[in-house]
Structure formats: structure tokens, C-alpha cells
Amino acid sequence: MQTNIDITKAFMDSPDGVLSIHQLSQKLKLPYGTTYNRIHLLNQQNIVQILPQGKAKLCALNPDNPMTADLLALGAAQTTEKYTTSLADNGKFLRKIIKLLREKVKGKISSAILISPDSLKNICKETANENAINSVSDNSSANLQNGLEDYQTTIDFFFIKSDEQFDESILESEITKMLPSKHNVAITSMVVDKETLLGMLSEEENEAGLAAYTMLHEGIIIYGYESFYEIILEAFAKKLSVLG
Secondary structure: OHHHHHHHHHHHOOOOOEEEHHHHHHHHOOOHHHHHHHHHHHHHOOOEEEEEEOOEEEEEEOOOOHHHHHHHHHHHHHHHHHHHHHOOOOOHHHHHHHHHHHHHOOOOEEEEEEOOHHHHHHHHHHHHOHHHHHOOOHHHHHHHHHHHHOOOEEEEEEEEEOOOOOOHHHHHHHHHHHOOOOOOEEEEEEEEEHHHHHHHHHOOHHHHHHHHHHHHHOOEEEEOHHHHHHHHHHHHHHHHHHHO
16 A cells, blocks of 8 residues: 555656656666556556557556545645654644644635745744753843844745635634744745636746646645645646647
8 A cells, every 4th residue: 555655646746747667666766567567556446547658658647536636645644744743842733733724614725735844843843942942041042032033934824725705814813823922933825726726737837837836745735635636636637638
């Protein structure tokens, strides 16, 4: 199962979602024969398509099979959990945010992505070190605090809404209340609907679509794994139609 998850994740690293068996073998550091056999097994399960291009055989995920999004979602969930447990506070703050999303936005958004994972990681690290800072003399602590106040960090989210009434400012306010008061942090968010996101991903001028995909791909999905990949696969399907 894990190898299947790793293979599907590998396609997400390619902006057009197309790889050869040789490229997959190199990327995953798997023997070519193992990769070949696994790709053909996934092809039999209609999770991977094999697209003959002359003498070459290119591979792509099958967006029409619901299991494809399920495998991608499992891989993303693993990535999110790995990131969460890597945080200095063992993910307590991020887990609170995820719980907030589940309680407040059910039926209003289909997916949520943390697009500034490094910023949140730094905040968690600073918070975990506060006890050490507090043990420093009052003057040193004051000087350090003044330095922190001069620099504002942002924690950025990307929401895919499913309800036009969704108000991201409510979430931003709730998350801000959860932040340690000593940190100069702003919560920001970008909100789009499904059709807008598909349009963003297909935009070719100045490689805007690639930039949008890269931003999301480098983020951490924190809500709606399957829904997110259903949209990504739909965007990939449009590109694959040229090859098909």
C-alpha cells in the first residue's frame, strides 16, 4: 500500500502530472522492474493510465477513479501528520486550528491549506522557547521582546469555499485569539471557489498556473484532503486530454 501511495504522490511533483516508468523509478529510488510491475498493477486497477507516445510509454493518474484521490489523500494525511509532530509544541497549536476548522466551517469550505508552514513552525518554536526567554533578566527580555515586535510574521491559509456565505474573517479572528499574545503575528487567507481555482491552475500566461500549483503543492493540507485532490486531478485531466 505504501508504495502505491508513494507512486501517486510522485505524480504530484510533476506540474503536468506525467512521468515515465524510468522517471518514477529514479524519483522513488525503486528498481525499474519493481516500478514497472507496480505501475501495471495500478493500471489494471484504473488508478494509473499508460499513455503510449510513439515508442515511449508515459504514465499519469486516472482522475476518473475515486480511488486515485483517496490514495493521494492518504499520502497528504501522512505528510500533514509528519509535519504536525515535527513542530516544537508537538503540533498542539496546529491541531487546535484543525479542530476549529472542523467545528466552524463544515459545509462551507471543501479544503484548507496552510501555505506558510515555515512561519507556523517558527512561531511554535518561539513559543516553546518562551520559558527560556523568561529566565533571562528583565532588561534582556524587554530588549528581545522589542526586537520581536519590530518584525511581523504572517501565517497564511488558502481556503476553497463551497458556500458563498463563507466568511474567512471569522476564522482569522478565532485563530488570532489562539496565538500567544507576545508574538507579532498576522493571520491572512486567500479564498477561492472550485471554478476559480481550476482557472488559476490552467492559466498559462507568465506561468501563472504553475506558480499557483507550486504554492499549493508546497503547503500543508489541513482540511478536506480528498476534495482538494479531486480538484487537482480535474485540472490535470484537462492537460492530459492533449496527450490522449
